[in-house]
Amino acid sequence: MxxxxxxxxxxxxxxxxxxxxxxxxxxxxxxxxxxxxxxxGQSVVDERAVKQQALEQQRQEKQARDRELNKQRDEERRNREIEAQCRQMITQQQLTLPADAEVAYNFVYEKKVKTLYVTDKLQAQLIRGQVAIAVLEDKFYLIPDKFAEKIEQRLPEYVIRVQPEEEPDEDDPYADYKIPDDLMW
CATH class of the missing domain: 1.20.5 (Single alpha-helices involved in coiled-coils or other helix-helix interfaces)
Incomplete structure (x- = not known):
């Protein structure tokens, strides 16, 4: 041809x-x-070149939007993975509360005072900071401190820390009079 x-x-x-x-x-x-x-002396305007340029710009804008959407999806997926890991740690490492626990342990959660019934031994561990309280779906669990630290690094809102008691000042006149932790009014 x-x-x-x-x-x-x-x-x-x-x-x-x-x-x-x-x-x-x-x-x-x-x-x-x-x-x-x-x-x-005027510049030559090629319509095809202008159209090609507009198409190239649209393609680049679409790629930028797609990259942003992918970044958001990856971030959401990463957040879900972290949350699943924390949930799994809480459910696997929780300390069982005995049914005969009679000591009321009061703590603050979302500006409200909550009560958790524990044993004397668990209360002492909570006060010393060896055990922490974890929140999962508005339920409270006791977990060891090392797991609480791991959860706290990922999602700090899942862990309620009890500040260990500080040593009193040497000049404090009331140092000999300790306020009991389980003081009921």
Missing amino acids: SGSLKDQLLNIGLVDKKKAKQADTEKRKQKKQANKARKS
């Missing part, structure tokens, strides 16, 4: 003579405008 693309398309029957003539006229007009613009 020899000849121009236009001739080949006409022979096959994909294009009729009217459309081929119209394309030739359009091509001549563009050449004429380009020649006029060059002679007068």
Whole structure:
């Protein structure tokens, strides 16, 4: 097959003579405008180049949006994984509270005083900071301190820390009078 693309398309029957003539006229007009613009010193505006540039810009904007969406999805997935790990640690490492626990242990959660019934031994561990309170779906669990630290690094809102007792000042006149931790009013 020899000849121009236009001739080949006409022979096959994909294009009729009217459309081929119209394309030739359009091509001549563009050449004429380009020649006029060059002679007068104006820059030549190629419509195809402008369209191509606009398409390229749209493609880049779409890629940027897609990257941002992927970043958000990855962040959400990472947060869900961290939350699942914390939930698993709490459920696996929780200390069982005996049914006969009679000592009321009061602590603050969301600006409200909550009560948890524990044994004397667990109360002492809570006061010393060896055991911490974990919150999961508005239920309270006792977990060892080392696991509480791991959870606290990932999601601090899941752990309620009880501050260990501080040593009193040497000049404190009431140092000999300790306030009991289980003081009821």
